[in-house]
Amino acid sequence: AHYVKFHWKPTCGVKVLLDEEAIKVGGSNHSHATKDLYDSIAAGSYPEWKLFVQVIDPADEDKFDFDPLDVTKVWPEDILPLQPVGRLVLNKNIDNFFNENEQIAFCPAIVVPGVHYSDDKLLQSRIFSYADSQRHRLGPNYLQLPVNAPKSAHHNNHHDGAMNFMHRDEEVNYFPSRMDPVRHAEKYPTHPFPCSGNREKCMIEKENNFQQPGERFRSWDADRQERFVQRFVEALAEPRVTHEIRSIWISYWTQADKSLGQKLATRLNVKPNF
Template identity: 45%
Template sequence: MRDPRGFATKFYTEQGNYDIVGNNLPVFFIRDAIKFPDMVHAFKPSPIYNKQDPNRVFDFFSHIPEGTHMLTRVYSDFGIPANYRQMDGSSVHAFKWVNEAGEVSYVKYTWKTNQGVKNLTADEAAKVQAQDFQHATVDLYDNIKKGNFPSWDLFVQILKPEDLDKFDFNPLDVTKVWPESIAPLTKVGKMTLNRVPDNFFEEVEQSAFAPANLVPGIEPSEDKLLQGRLFSYTDTQRHRIGGNFQQLPINAPKAAVNTYNQDGAFSNRHKTSDVNYQPSVAADALTDNAQYKYSVSKFTNVTTVQQKITKPNDFKQAGDFYRSLSETDKASLIKNLSGDLAAVKNKDVARKMVGYFYLADADYGTRLAKALNFSREEVEALFRK
């Protein structure tokens, strides 16, 4: 499948679980959570004829210029990683690190594979898939099983709050990367996958990752997509797995859970105290608050608002990425993208898309227009309307 691959990690820390629920690609299709259901509907099979269809996908994206960067990455060969071992991972969003003094740093995470990045061209993928449609899972399982443990180095990029407004894009916009020229990568750790699950259902199917699983000192940023993700995952998991899914061994923190809440469906906490609230005259219930360190992060130049962001700069980084590709990779991208755009029946929808890619990079747009037999005038006319 040409699609982003999930890259979710759970840290069982001494202060509870911290999840980084990311993807292999470092940006996303939309920047506002409110459009996520619409985006998913456009990607999913038609409600009438039950088939995924580029007509539906590009109808949606012809109205969403911010998707240009992510679509360029997805339609490049990075859209089909050769397997799960040979791809990088990214938090995509920025988070906030808050130190003891209450000082805030914005941070993005990148996982870099130590196996080397490897992607498949569409033709290679067709051959591999024809042999075994589960090849990526088999590759990961077999390599770990035989002791060839894959590993990733974890890097962070850091920006200070006072620097957020210094760029020609908004660093909390999820359709943007932070170029290393403005935020260098610093290595902070390494992850090695050194065992396979004993029981796939218990340890994978029932596992629940959520961007809201945070520990003190780490907070969500004001990124508008992340704000929506904060509640969506736990909502889904209560429905998908059931109430108290956090008590399942794979999801439960290794650290003690100090809460006076109890019961509910599937609860197995076996509380015996009459005090299921806090504060209380009960000695431990009075002292608990003192142990929890609330972080107080102040921000002055960013706010959580419903209106659109300033500095959308929808096309520049898409162009930067296009120009960073080798000629072979560019040719693959043009072939993959023009192949799907050619299937779009409403030619003005396809032309609008070509216009967006043109705005990213003139060579990129020109080559797509040529592959699709569109004239420059036809494309330009749509942008004059």
């Protein structure tokens, strides 16, 4: 078994709007990206994404200067290269927006055989909370909706309840039963996880919160760095932002990149506390 991080990469590349462009484009059509996607599919110019994975052997988990299971960290591609494994092509527009879009219930707890959950704290909370949220949003039988229902035959003990529309006249809602002699589905192999000692819930020890943000800032060209600085200056210059908060943010960005902290401190007229 290995830790795996999945990445979807668009084959057409990534294009963004500058602030001035966003005002014009968004002002004329606030759904411009949705319209572009719909029109492209309708015209046969199908958007495509490639699926890549990065893989870590659990035995190497402690060899990094950060915690690989910390969702706020990226896995360096020069150490853990992207490996192509598949692609996604959107080749058909939906016919009914409500049935096929609004009622979709994606859930990270539902995985295919061969994929299991890591101890990523955010993932662990999401696999628990998504189903609760979807039952509240769509009703207790949301998995019966065509957009969410399994494509293959299935048999479970989910009977009746609000908004049920499946008629089961020969099945019972308990297992095992002589009246309904079904059997367990064939179990797919799961990887055993040997461990010893106490398993504890605690703070992440190797946070290393500033190295990767600094590296990302330094990877940008001068124009993009300037736009980033200007956006933060505008945000921190708000009258409601206290001097203490400005100083804290400047200290954060200084730890990420000293030149970035100095630029912010100069423009905000705040004495940096390096």
